Amino acid sequence: MTIPSHVKDMLNRIRARFFDSPLHERMVPSDAEFTTLRPVRKATQASVDKYWTRLANTTGAADRNAIADPLTMAMPEQFNANIENFIGTVKLPVGIIGPLRINGLNAHGDYHVPMATTEAALVASYARGAYAATKSGGISTAILYEGVIRTPAFVLENLLNAGLFVEWVVSQVETLKAAAESTTGHGKLVSLEPVIDNNVVFLICRYTTGDAAGQNMVTIATNALCDDIAARCPVALKAWYIEGNFSGDKKASFLGLVTGRGRKVSASVTLKADVVTRSLGTTVQDMLDYGQVANLGAHLSGQLGAQAHYANGLAALYIATGQDAACVAESAMGITRMEARGDDLFCSVTMPNILVGSVGGGTSLPSQSAGLNILGLKGAGHGAALAEVVAATCLCGEISIVAAIAAGHFTRAHENLARHR
Amino acid sequence: MTIPSHVKDMLNRIRARFFDSPLHERMVPSDAEFTTLRPVRKATQASVDKYWTRLANTTGAADRNAIADPLTMAMPEQFNANIENFIGTVKLPVGIIGPLRINGLNAHGDYHVPMATTEAALVASYARGAYAATKSGGISTAILYEGVIRTPAFVLENLLNAGLFVEWVVSQVETLKAAAESTTGHGKLVSLEPVIDNNVVFLICRYTTGDAAGQNMVTIATNALCDDIAARCPVALKAWYIEGNFSGDKKASFLGLVTGRGRKVSASVTLKADVVTRSLGTTVQDMLDYGQVANLGAHLSGQLGAQAHYANGLAALYIATGQDAACVAESAMGITRMEARGDDLFCSVTMPNILVGSVGGGTSLPSQSAGLNILGLKGAGHGAALAEVVAATCLCGEISIVAAIAAGHFTRAHENLARHR
Amino acid sequence: MTIPSHVKDMLNRIRARFFDSPLHERMVPSDAEFTTLRPVRKATQASVDKYWTRLANTTGAADRNAIADPLTMAMPEQFNANIENFIGTVKLPVGIIGPLRINGLNAHGDYHVPMATTEAALVASYARGAYAATKSGGISTAILYEGVIRTPAFVLENLLNAGLFVEWVVSQVETLKAAAESTTGHGKLVSLEPVIDNNVVFLICRYTTGDAAGQNMVTIATNALCDDIAARCPVALKAWYIEGNFSGDKKASFLGLVTGRGRKVSASVTLKADVVTRSLGTTVQDMLDYGQVANLGAHLSGQLGAQAHYANGLAALYIATGQDAACVAESAMGITRMEARGDDLFCSVTMPNILVGSVGGGTSLPSQSAGLNILGLKGAGHGAALAEVVAATCLCGEISIVAAIAAGHFTRAHENLARHR
Amino acid sequence: MTIPSHVKDMLNRIRARFFDSPLHERMVPSDAEFTTLRPVRKATQASVDKYWTRLANTTGAADRNAIADPLTMAMPEQFNANIENFIGTVKLPVGIIGPLRINGLNAHGDYHVPMATTEAALVASYARGAYAATKSGGISTAILYEGVIRTPAFVLENLLNAGLFVEWVVSQVETLKAAAESTTGHGKLVSLEPVIDNNVVFLICRYTTGDAAGQNMVTIATNALCDDIAARCPVALKAWYIEGNFSGDKKASFLGLVTGRGRKVSASVTLKADVVTRSLGTTVQDMLDYGQVANLGAHLSGQLGAQAHYANGLAALYIATGQDAACVAESAMGITRMEARGDDLFCSVTMPNILVGSVGGGTSLPSQSAGLNILGLKGAGHGAALAEVVAATCLCGEISIVAAIAAGHFTRAHENLARHR
Numbered sequence A, B, C, D: 001m002t003i004p005s006h007v008k009d010m011l012n013r014i015r016a017r018f019f020d021s022p023l024h025e026r027m028v029p030s031d032a033e034f035t036t037l038r039p040v041r042k043a044t045q046a047s048v049d050k051y052w053t054r055l056a057n058t059t060g061a062a063d064r065n066a067i068a069d070p071l072t073m074a075m076p077e078q079f080n081a082n083i084e085n086f087i088g089t090v091k092l093p094v095g096i097i098g099p100l101r102i103n104g105l106n107a108h109g110d111y112h113v114p115m116a117t118t119e120a121a122l123v124a125s126y127a128r129g130a131y132a133a134t135k136s137g138g139i140s141t142a143i144l145y146e147g148v149i150r151t152p153a154f155v156l157e158n159l160l161n162a163g164l165f166v167e168w169v170v171s172q173v174e175t176l177k178a179a180a181e182s183t184t185g186h187g188k189l190v191s192l193e194p195v196i197d198n199n200v201v202f203l204i205c206r207y208t209t210g211d212a213a214g215q216n217m218v219t220i221a222t223n224a225l226c227d228d229i230a231a232r233c234p235v236a237l238k239a240w241y242i243e244g245n246f247s248g249d250k251k252a253s254f255l256g257l258v259t260g261r262g263r264k265v266s267a268s269v270t271l272k273a274d275v276v277t278r279s280l281g282t283t284v285q286d287m288l289d290y291g292q293v294a295n296l297g298a299h300l301s302g303q304l305g306a307q308a309h310y311a312n313g314l315a316a317l318y319i320a321t322g323q324d325a326a327c328v329a330e331s332a333m334g335i336t337r338m339e340a341r342g343d344d345l346f347c348s349v350t351m352p353n354i355l356v357g358s359v360g361g362g363t364s365l366p367s368q369s370a371g372l373n374i375l376g377l378k379g380a381g382h383g384a385a386l387a388e389v390v391a392a393t394c395l396c397g398e399i400s401i402v403a404a405i406a407a408g409h410f411t412r413a414h415e416n417l418a419r420h421r
Helices: A005-016 A045-057 A061-067 A070-074 A122-135 A159-171 A173-181 A215-232 A254-259 A273-280 A284-301 A310-320 A325-331 A366-375 A383-407 A410-417 B005-016 B045-057 B061-067 B070-074 B122-135 B159-171 B173-181 B215-232 B254-259 B273-280 B284-301 B310-320 B325-331 B366-375 B383-407 B410-417 C005-016 C045-057 C061-067 C070-074 C122-135 C159-171 C173-181 C215-232 C254-259 C273-280 C284-300 C310-320 C325-331 C366-375 C383-407 C410-417 D005-016 D045-057 D061-067 D070-074 D122-135 D159-171 D173-181 D215-232 D254-259 D273-280 D284-300 D310-320 D325-331 D366-375 D383-407 D410-417
Strands: A086-104 A108-116 A139-150 A153-156 A188-197 A200-208 A237-241 A262-271 A334-341 A344-354 B086-104 B108-116 B139-150 B153-156 B188-197 B200-208 B237-241 B262-271 B334-341 B344-354 C086-104 C108-116 C139-150 C153-155 C188-197 C200-208 C239-241 C262-271 C334-341 C344-354 D086-104 D108-116 D139-150 D153-156 D188-197 D200-208 D237-241 D262-271 D334-341 D344-354
Touching: A005 B139, A005 B188, A005 C159, A045 A061, A045 A086, A061 A086, A061 B366, A070 A086, A070 B070, A086 A122, A086 A310, A086 A366, A086 A383, A086 B108, A086 B310, A086 B366, A108 A122, A108 A310, A108 A366, A108 A383, A108 B086, A122 A262, A122 A273, A122 A310, A122 A383, A139 A215, A139 A383, A139 B005, A139 D159, A153 A159, A153 B284, A159 A173, A159 A188, A159 A200, A159 C005, A159 D139, A173 A188, A173 A215, A188 B005, A188 B284, A188 D344, A200 A215, A200 B284, A215 A237, A215 B410, A237 B284, A254 A344, A254 B284, A254 D254, A262 A273, A262 A325, A262 A383, A273 A284, A273 A344, A273 A383, A284 A334, A284 A344, A284 A383, A284 B153, A284 B188, A284 B200, A284 B237, A284 B254, A284 C254, A284 C284, A284 C334, A310 A325, A310 A383, A310 B086, A310 B325, A325 A344, A325 B310, A325 B325, A334 A383, A334 C284, A344 A383, A344 D188, A366 A383, A366 B061, A366 B086, A383 A410, A410 B215, B005 D159, B045 B061, B045 B086, B061 B086, B070 B086, B086 B122, B086 B383, B108 B122, B108 B310, B108 B366, B108 B383, B122 B262, B122 B273, B122 B310, B122 B383, B139 B215, B139 B383, B139 C159, B153 B159, B159 B173, B159 B188, B159 B200, B159 C139, B159 D005, B173 B188, B173 B215, B188 C344, B200 B215, B215 B237, B254 B344, B254 C254, B262 B273, B262 B325, B262 B383, B273 B284, B273 B344, B273 B383, B284 B334, B284 B344, B284 B383, B284 D254, B284 D284, B284 D334, B310 B325, B310 B383, B325 B344, B334 B383, B334 D284, B344 B383, B344 C188, B366 B383, B383 B410, C005 D139, C005 D188, C045 C061, C045 C086, C061 C086, C061 D366, C070 C086, C070 D070, C086 C122, C086 C366, C086 C383, C086 D108, C086 D310, C086 D366, C108 C122, C108 C310, C108 C366, C108 C383, C108 D086, C122 C262, C122 C273, C122 C310, C122 C383, C139 C215, C139 C383, C139 D005, C153 D284, C159 C173, C159 C188, C159 C200, C173 C188, C173 C215, C188 D005, C188 D284, C200 C215, C200 D284, C215 C239, C215 D410, C239 D284, C254 C344, C262 C273, C262 C325, C262 C383, C273 C284, C273 C344, C273 C383, C284 C334, C284 C344, C284 C383, C284 D153, C284 D188, C284 D200, C284 D237, C310 C325, C310 C383, C310 D086, C310 D325, C325 C344, C325 D310, C325 D325, C334 C383, C344 C383, C366 C383, C366 D061, C366 D086, C383 C410, C410 D215, D045 D061, D045 D086, D061 D086, D070 D086, D086 D122, D086 D383, D108 D122, D108 D310, D108 D366, D108 D383, D122 D262, D122 D273, D122 D310, D122 D383, D139 D215, D139 D383, D153 D159, D159 D173, D159 D188, D159 D200, D173 D188, D173 D215, D200 D215, D215 D237, D254 D344, D262 D273, D262 D325, D262 D383, D273 D284, D273 D344, D273 D383, D284 D334, D284 D344, D284 D383, D310 D325, D310 D383, D325 D344, D334 D383, D344 D383, D366 D383, D383 D410
Parallel strands: A086 A139, B086 B139, C086 C139, D086 D139
Antiparallel strands: A086 A108, A086 B086, A139 A200, A139 A262, A153 A200, A153 A237, A188 A200, A262 A344, A334 A344, B086 B108, B139 B200, B139 B262, B153 B200, B153 B237, B188 B200, B262 B344, B334 B344, C086 C108, C086 D086, C139 C200, C139 C262, C153 C200, C153 C239, C188 C200, C262 C344, C334 C344, D086 D108, D139 D200, D139 D262, D153 D200, D153 D237, D188 D200, D262 D344, D334 D344
8 A cells, every 4th residue: 555544544534524525616616796894993992893794694792791891992093003804803811930040141130921811731841840940040142133023025136136136235324224214213224235146136125123023114214225226226126125035034944043133132041950960850860861852853844943942932021011913933942952061951042033022012002011011111211121021931941841751741741731621 | 364354353242341350250050049930731810910010120011011910810721731931922913815716625714714823924925925826816725645653662682683783673574563553542653664774773653643733642652662662672772762753754865854853845837927917016027037046045045845935934833733833843844836837837845744633633722723723724624724725824925925926026025014113 | 334345245246257248248148159069878989989079178188087997998887877967977076984883673783884075184083973873882773654645736726625635645655656656566655645735735645665765756756646646636736746846856845844754863872971072072061162152043044853964974975975966955954852861862863854865876886886885785675774774874973073172182183184285 | 564665675685695604703803813014105116016015915917017017116106106005006087078068257268177987978978068168158157255264163161161162262263373374385274263063163264265275284284373272371272172073174065065165165157048959959947847846756765965976076086187086975965956047058067075185185196287287277267267167067967967857868878888898
């Protein structure tokens, strides 16, 4: 039997659902009439009502009340800068962990960290890691680098023109920098680097973005830079695009791993042997042994970097503090390491792509703003510290999951905590 | 000057923050006393109060009210199965798009899709893509494969024992399958495949998970399978781990791209030329031209697959329907393709790692349940259709962003919609 | 200065070469007449003479004599099955290492391994590794898997037809297998697995290839399989291609790392502590310490797997034994691991993509045939053992380079041995 | 049946070979005596004789004569700087293609290119591509960048010290550059860039290497740089290593794809429609159509970049001209693109990691030197042109294979040309 059995099983499963309904009838386009939603940019009680009327076929009063609840509907306009076609809010439960002691270049002190998730056991697991880290003296953190990138692409006639284009861009860099920075009070263009693939040139435009995550800021600045190029460049452009799908925006990429996007932060702690034993229920050696296997698994499966579950900590913290949850896709990579230090266990995470801001994005919405206040990191001056808190939190998660798997507790924790569903 | 200028700039920036505070004082461990949070698994009004008292240093009444609002606090216990150390809820605004016509193997009909996000312009962009797709007859979708994997690792004495271990496992597969499936009413072990690296053996355990996303289900089932191996295997095990960091759980990996994890879905539509012109404000040829550059960018930056921003659609839809937002990290990869079909434009997405359920996880929380009801996909029997809706929604996002970048509108949209912040 | 200085330097370097010759004159197409080489499939003294006459502008008698030497020209026809447009031979020096003791599933005994290279220090380095391994009792090896893949691609009208196509192929697998195997006495189709990306279907056709490397064998067999599909398939094909650029043929790919291509072999040895000290001039702990850093470097640089320099051993052995040197590109990946075993050092390599044959390809040319005879592995029945020798040899190279870098000898070895050039 | 059938088949195959010989007896270490080879650095007739005596068990006179032939043995000492433990030479057949017209920044003119391989059809295929390219006016080429990297790693006590270390290195860059460059007449350190992972710092040291490939040159220079750091650095080093396994030396890596290693060259040609039809036997549209599928295959299989078979051209040209064949592993990646240009077909390759020299390595051996003379590119001043010839040759191979697969000729060519084996 040359066809793997699971392939046959799958075909049978798929086929079984459609025993007597010919597939081709289901999957063809249909010209049936439809009435599209009228787009709404500024939500009002009336616009929300209208939408819910439309949803009445599949939803009931309880559904509507769960999303368009009275508190939300008291001020629908507060969401206007963050969403279109507004129908209410979804509520994610928030738990806290802490105190998490951070001895960082920017973050410094004992923090309580809010985490929003619907996955049982997650907060408890991070809390356990935070306890072990704090009990061992806290987590050292440092921002190593920062710079959000946009990478516009320019299409030239041929290789020669691509070379001439790059020469011209390099000669104009101060003017282009001024054009980019004229659009923003906080963004600074810190580097401009060309990558040539024959007649196509990508420009890696790297910005510091102050205390904001800065994704929109760099888009707008880069657009101004490109407009200036398009207006003045003596080499004919066949086309240009604000983003050549090269920057790693909203997705994992090796470019991001190698050069960083957003803030690059490293965080580490040396866990005391007795803390490992008493608080984590395992031993330093067992954690190191598992670390070897986990590292092998990372290589063999083709991860970008090697880590266990940054995404859990990132998603929970991003959502609780008004960051862009979609950036989890690009932030969730990096390196987790463990080493023996005498009898103790050194653990570190280095995360090259943390995208967070203490201003901008969703940070001024009421509950998200409160999330930042819990950390004491709301508003100007706190972007770098917030990034360090993110890395420290992810380190807590790594410590806890490695200990759980090394000790054989991983499954049990999930069984117990999710048992009520 | 051999050191890149941005490296020097960055060092200066970092140094500037700490002019007169010696770095080494900030970054050393501290043994100061601390009082850890008392963990709370079953939230009550009292437990929430206690936590907020603790947060009083950094938060005010408005913060507390934003998270521990009266409606949330009316029933804190409804979140007990989803979170620990509960302090309230964070509210994310939800917008809808639609109708999105889907002519799918499982999803079939005109859907309104709820999307939760704090990023301006996102919902509007997906709505535009949905309109263009529906106007062109709708999106064809099909589940191509399903199977959530867990990959326990077994450490043997040496290569020979690894071989003997695999031989034994293969001989016991029916018993092991029974052990795994005894833990679950819905999960089925569909394939068990060993990967040997000298003395370490990973077992790729692939399950169908019914209508649930199934991450916990496969963990518990695999644990039973491993326990059975550990109890009966005649070849000595040095250690075993429930997860060898090989499955791609919560992270992008090439294994996931190649073999799939969760549900693999393909979605496509042929956009009519006049729809492209009128609704998307660009042309088929301009979209194709940009597609070439975007594809080049994907290769050069080391993406896993090639796509623009699945993560945006995934995060918004996962959050709105009670899915695990951390899974965006693994779901946000795949292939977006475009081709000319006569004068029209064929567009497709193929996403190998969609992790969604119409039951389990956060799906029964009130607002998330309402999100599923908006789709008409709550409860048993809807898992496959939900996965198809996810892929179709992501296709709308790809269409819209490609059109916007091809037309040069991308920046403007973000400028306009985020202008109020 | 926003442009990295090395970018500017490079532009200046490039520009400096063309001070007074306008670039655009150099780089435009030219319609000048030319006389192409008359292709020669069966070399004769006369055909070789004719070619050298043509090369007389740039070459002298010494050049000609170095390539078209009297011994080569005594029998130019012996190369007819291996090359076209023959002008003579290039001579690569061959060194030997050994005895290399292998305790393998297939290779078993003490081997002398011929290595062809022009890189000083390479043979000496592998010899050192072989000595340390043999002194520690020899290297255990095992073939874990075999299967050369071809991956034809089929383009269908749409997603629905892709599904129907796969269903039909699965139903016909025995007939297709017969078609494929009818072309070869040694190749067996062991698995056929479809991968669907919307309307494009790749079929992963995996073959065992007897004692041959088998690249041509699987191409011819797969072509027959495809012809049979094209002739009989009831679902309309828009196009099909013998290779969808998916198999990893002649290039590194994660598919190859994950699923293997060619023969997958693991090799390991536990080096005795005193052998490490006396023969390798370092210590077990120093090698382990470097191993941690080397592993980190592998992750951060985006290697496929983690290893030091398989390519050196592979190229030298492939060339010396008549294998396809281009396959180094796909074979040079896998995992090297080290662990403490008491006071000793366990070392292993696992290489998923070894492409070698003891028959076919260049193995019957005189000097290459002699290379195989040195190993005692020429002809039928030795393919698997040869693959194990390859892995064992690469392990020797890993041991030696890790020891050299850990001890700080690496540079010195290269300085000394290459000093005469 | 949950175990894939091919897994079971493979186990059975492996087991079948050892029906009555217990595996564990074969695979255990053995302490049997052995006499290692006495290493020989300066080959003489006598040393070669001695080795062959040793090989007499497995080889006969014909074998010896094929490797230690009279012409080789007339001057065994000429190989002394390139090999140890010399036993003779292996002879690879060389074919030529051409004229290949190159309109390059550095290479300019009509070239005959020597290719050494034992794979039938390879030279004929490249010759066909060269004809089509030359007939269309020739290939434009340009070096875009150069810089061979070494990446030493430094282990510090902790994150803080890593930061202080980087600060110190940056402050000393001119002195370090002088130390590095003091070891070489041709190498220049053009950039020094730190990458920090918590307490480990990699320094990306990038050099131009004149006309040499330069791998040894950069090792020696970097060693001097590291010695200077070790001698003077005020921050305590726990360890340092000349190479942190980060540079991509002898292996494919995403770092190499993104930042380049060796010389980065782009080559392109616009094939005339009638040349495609008449010389390549297919059409522009058919080649474009296949290009889409090939590109999809590249993404789905996790290639680094997207190309068909650079490795074939690289290996053949590297071997014929005395380059390091092992570098095929790192050079064989990049991007091949095709686009319609009116009725014609634009084709390009961009290869970031070409490692070649017109001096050094194996370039002064007689037959290899003759290979360079055939190109007219031997000795000082030709390194850049040689790199451009490499890229142009690879482009010919891409054109030919794409045409063959698009036309369905690929298999036939291999069947016909390899038929005599």
